[in-house]
Amino acid sequence: xxxxxxxxxxDVLRERRRAQGRTLREVxxxxxxxxxxxxxxxxxxxxASSELLASICGALDLPLSQVLIDVSSRMAxxxxxxxxxxxxxxxxxxxxxxxx
Amino acid sequence: xxxxxxxxxxDVLRERRRAQGRTLREVxxxxxxxxxxxxxxxxxxxxASSELLASICGALDLPLSQVLIDVSSRMAxxxxxxxxxxxxxxxxxxxxxxxx
Numbered sequence: 314x315x316x317x318x319x320x321x322x323x324d325v326l327r328e329r330r331r332a333q334g335r336t337l338r339e340v341x342x343x344x345x346x347x348x349x350x351x352x353x354x355x356x357x358x359x360x361a362s363s364e365l366l367a368s369i370c371g372a373l374d375l376p377l378s379q380v381l382i383d384v385s386s387r388m389a390x391x392x393x394x395x396x397x398x399x400x401x402x403x404x405x406x407x408x409x410x411x412x413x
Numbered sequence: 414x415x416x417x418x419x420x421x422x423x424d425v426l427r428e429r430r431r432a433q434g435r436t437l438r439e440v441x442x443x444x445x446x447x448x449x450x451x452x453x454x455x456x457x458x459x460x461a462s463s464e465l466l467a468s469i470c471g472a473l474d475l476p477l478s479q480v481l482i483d484v485s486s487r488m489a490x491x492x493x494x495x496x497x498x499x500x501x502x503x504x505x506x507x508x509x510x511x512x513x
Contacts, residue, residue: 382485
């Protein structure tokens with residue numbers, strides 16, 4: 314069985330909302346999406362468009378990148394994989410190690 | 414300006430396909446999606462459904478979690494954020510450090 318992105322994404326969004334002690338009504342109003350739509354997205358029943366996902370993350374005060382990391386982490390677990398992460402490196406910085 | 418998920422996702426999918434030296438035609442046939450659809454997804458013009466995204470990742474032999482990590486990393490850069498990653502820990506393993 315394939316783990317579907319929209320299901321993991323919905324779980325992450327719901328957990329994050331509940332961790333903030335906020336209601337569907339409140340977050341949907343802040344995000345300017347209908348309560349029914351947000352509820353369907355959280356249950357993994359509807360694909361969130363990129364624009365509405367950005368609105369929902371904004372209403373939860375969460376960077377979309379962080380939500381995707383949470384989703385990736387959950388999907389990696391269900392895929393039985395370890396994560397390989399490419400971290401952005403500040404430009405111009407050189408890290409050097411020296412032997413004592 | 415908001416960075417849209419579908420645009421970053423499209424860029425990642427295209428880069429991964431090109432890195433494999435494969436054509437749109439080949440990957441779309443393997444994924445059982447139309448060439449036009451895959452092309453629109455890669456250009457960030459169409460939202461990929463969770464099912465078709467899973468098919469495309471399967472055709473590219475990439476775990477969806479890895480694709481999402483790449484996307485997260487790009488979005489974090491555009492958001493100017495560092496990533497916080499929760500890595501799955503193998504159950505039962507205890508890591509201990511001892512002083513020499």
